[in-house]
Amino acid sequence: MSVRPRFDPNRAARHRRARIGMVVFQLATLVGIVVLMALLYNIINNAFGLAAIEYRIYPATLGLDLETLPQTPRERLLEILETHLSPGLRRSLERTRPLTQRSNEELAALVLERVLQPKVLDTWPLVPSLLHTQDIVAEVHARFPQAEVRWVRWLNTRFLTRPQSSAPLRAGVRTAILGSLWLVVITAATALPLGVAAAIYLEEYARKDRWYNRLIQVNINNLAGVPSIIYGILGLAIFVRALEPLTSGAVFGAVAEGVTANGRTVLSGGLTLGLLVLPIVIINAQEALRAVPNSLREAAYALGATKWQVVWHHVLPEALPGIMTGTILALSRALGETAPLVVVGASTFITFDPVHPFSKFTALPIQIYQWTARPQPVFRNLAAAASLTLLLLLFLSNGIAVYIRHRARQRRLV
Amino acid sequence: MTETPAVELRNLNVYYGSFQAVRDVTLAFPKHKVTAIIGPSGCGKSTVLRSINRMNDLIPNARIEGEVIFEGKNIYDPDVDPVEVRRRIGMVFQKPNPFPKSIYENVAWGVRINGFRGTKSQLDDIVEEALRAAALWDEVKDKLHQNALALSGGQQQRLCIARAIAVKPDIILMDEPASALDPIATLRIEDLMRDLVQNYTIIVVTHNMQQAARVSDYTAFFSTDESRTGFLVEFGPTAQIFTNPKDPRTEAYITGRFG
Ligand SMILES: Nc1ncnc2c1ncn2[C@@H]1O[C@H](COP(=O)(O)OP(=O)(O)OP(=O)(O)O)[C@@H](O)[C@H]1O
Ligand SMILES: [Mg+2]
Numbered sequence: 001m002s003v004r005p006r007f008d009p010n011r012a013a014r015h016r017r018a019r020i021g022m023v024v025f026q027l028a029t030l031v032g033i034v035v036l037m038a039l040l041y042n043i044i045n046n047a048f049g050l051a052a053i054e055y056r057i058y059p060a061t062l063g064l065d066l067e068t069l070p071q072t073p074r075e076r077l078l079e080i081l082e083t084h085l086s087p088g089l090r091r092s093l094e095r096t097r098p099l100t101q102r103s104n105e106e107l108a109a110l111v112l113e114r115v116l117q118p119k120v121l122d123t124w125p126l127v128p129s130l131l132h133t134q135d136i137v138a139e140v141h142a143r144f145p146q147a148e149v150r151w152v153r154w155l156n157t158r159f160l161t162r163p164q165s166s167a168p169l170r171a172g173v174r175t176a177i178l179g180s181l182w183l184v185v186i187t188a189a190t191a192l193p194l195g196v197a198a199a200i201y202l203e204e205y206a207r208k209d210r211w212y213n214r215l216i217q218v219n220i221n222n223l224a225g226v227p228s229i230i231y232g233i234l235g236l237a238i239f240v241r242a243l244e245p246l247t248s249g250a251v252f253g254a255v256a257e258g259v260t261a262n263g264r265t266v267l268s269g270g271l272t273l274g275l276l277v278l279p280i281v282i283i284n285a286q287e288a289l290r291a292v293p294n295s296l297r298e299a300a301y302a303l304g305a306t307k308w309q310v311v312w313h314h315v316l317p318e319a320l321p322g323i324m325t326g327t328i329l330a331l332s333r334a335l336g337e338t339a340p341l342v343v344v345g346a347s348t349f350i351t352f353d354p355v356h357p358f359s360k361f362t363a364l365p366i367q368i369y370q371w372t373a374r375p376q377p378v379f380r381n382l383a384a385a386a387s388l389t390l391l392l393l394l395f396l397s398n399g400i401a402v403y404i405r406h407r408a409r410q411r412r413l414v
Numbered sequence: 415m416t417e418t419p420a421v422e423l424r425n426l427n428v429y430y431g432s433f434q435a436v437r438d439v440t441l442a443f444p445k446h447k448v449t450a451i452i453g454p455s456g457c458g459k460s461t462v463l464r465s466i467n468r469m470n471d472l473i474p475n476a477r478i479e480g481e482v483i484f485e486g487k488n489i490y491d492p493d494v495d496p497v498e499v500r501r502r503i504g505m506v507f508q509k510p511n512p513f514p515k516s517i518y519e520n521v522a523w524g525v526r527i528n529g530f531r532g533t534k535s536q537l538d539d540i541v542e543e544a545l546r547a548a549a550l551w552d553e554v555k556d557k558l559h560q561n562a563l564a565l566s567g568g569q570q571q572r573l574c575i576a577r578a579i580a581v582k583p584d585i586i587l588m589d590e591p592a593s594a595l596d597p598i599a600t601l602r603i604e605d606l607m608r609d610l611v612q613n614y615t616i617i618v619v620t621h622n623m624q625q626a627a628r629v630s631d632y633t634a635f636f637s638t639d640e641s642r643t644g645f646l647v648e649f650g651p652t653a654q655i656f657t658n659p660k661d662p663r664t665e666a667y668i669t670g671r672f673g
Contacts, residue, residue, distance in 0.1 A: 207474055208474065209474055209475065293511075295507060295509060295511040296511060296513065296514075297472070298469065298472070298505075298507065298511070299507070299511045299512075299513065299574070299577075300513075300523075301469065301472060301500060302467065302469065302500055302504060302505035302507075302578070303500065303501065303504065303523070303524035303527070303528070303577065303578070303581055304497050304498065304500045304501025304502075304524065304527070304528050304581060305497070305500075305524075305527050306497050306527075309527045313523070313527070314513060318514065
């Protein structure tokens, strides 16, 4: 005879526990969202707002409108330059390239930099600027009777397209964006093939019951957790110092211009970041390969396929979306790395674009770091604008990852 | 049996690590016949089947002793290439596993990777022939370039059979090919086996007694001993196994008093 079990339903308690669980999970999500919002708030708050600006010559006195400066009639710009530039400066400018041959944009830039010479005296974040506009205006008039209060978008097209400068209103992140892009390309070019190849070896070829393969696996898992500064030190020792002839471009005869800087090139930086993300790429790719059902491999083998044919024709295409998303996430991490680049010798102040792998370089996080270290308040705004740029780049790359995954899924279902 | 068998197992032992899954199987599968392998779950039917085309090589801890003689040669000899063995001895799996590609590609791929040198239209012919042989052509001829995953389970399984015959094997191994299908689809697969057996030797694992009785010419009954190792109890013509088994264990299993 079977014993009829006695149930103690106590469903009320079970439901209560379920509700508590739900609340805890909701809270956790909420905390995450709040932190994220705080971060965004902080950045956006500093990337826009009022600024007190002083000019050597006020635009109004010359009948100029700052917003539409490049649209000012050409003759007027030339005339202003004629009358307000010192003869010595004008001669040297003419010698570089006659003013009359320069574009309206260039002339406008000259007027701004050499004639008007704006100087930021103080800045206010977005929220106080919106809430206490009157107070701020009054305060500026009291403190700097000369100054003008203006709305400034610190993140603007000029900011994105101009190189670094010591004058805050002229400083931009062009060099840093290009540096970051170079870094990402070099990082991807090294970490993706190496990482995928290693993952294929580990998942498809290596026998997991062999101690050396397990040792490799454990090592890779641990390497993924090594602090990035350690990779910087490694990169310094290997790429900057030991491989200097290669990474400086000396062996390729590329050291001609002043662009190159011994081993402290964008190539060294990219390779270092490549090392840094390699374990992450490997682990992600392994995960993607492991998710390929074994039945697919068996189907191919049962037709007389070789291992190479199985992997190349079936396993890899099937794992590719996963590999790509994993890789792009790893590259996003590389995009935000600062410490290893500082160690490898990213420049903190350069104004020329990286043009080849042997260029000196800087990167967005470096630029941000450097600006936050400055005492003048205006650099805080520049740092915020650069942070916003970096975030947008990250969103862009994550968006690409999502798109790739989506495309791949669609392709499978056709 | 006077004719040489299609494939012959001699004193086959299969181990997974230290566990012996199958012991001492000696068995000759007749040419151009359907042989059913039946037996309780875990008695090593799949294991035996997979050792006939060296699919067990893919399992890291599997180990094989004994011989599998195919065309006068032990396929486990060191000079035999498992890739060639698997082309000559194809396999259809329990769960339909078409490639996530077009129907056409599913069939053509195996042909191509085995070094097919010919024109596109020759390949088209091979694909059509295989799909016809698998009784699938009429259903898919208008959508050859659609994804195979959009087919029904039964159609997918027939596609897998088409894929297997496209590379012109001698033997087709089937591991419970109809167990994931509904009764109608199952019957179609069974009919198909009867058609195919004129050109191929078929070895099929099944849990379904009626199916074994309907479809097979010969039946091998496996069982397990107290250490869960599988062994061959009885082999003979299906009619004899089902009506007049020599071994009382076979009779018990067939009449449903066991397993
Ligand atoms: N990869 C493996 N590793 C270890 N043991 C295995 C492996 N595959 C099968 N076995 C064991 O070998 C024995 C035989 O398995 P097999 O799959 O051949 O049985 P089967 O007769 O096909 O069973 P079923 O009818 O349930 O499919 C079982 O005890 C099983 O647990
Ligand atoms: Mg089985």
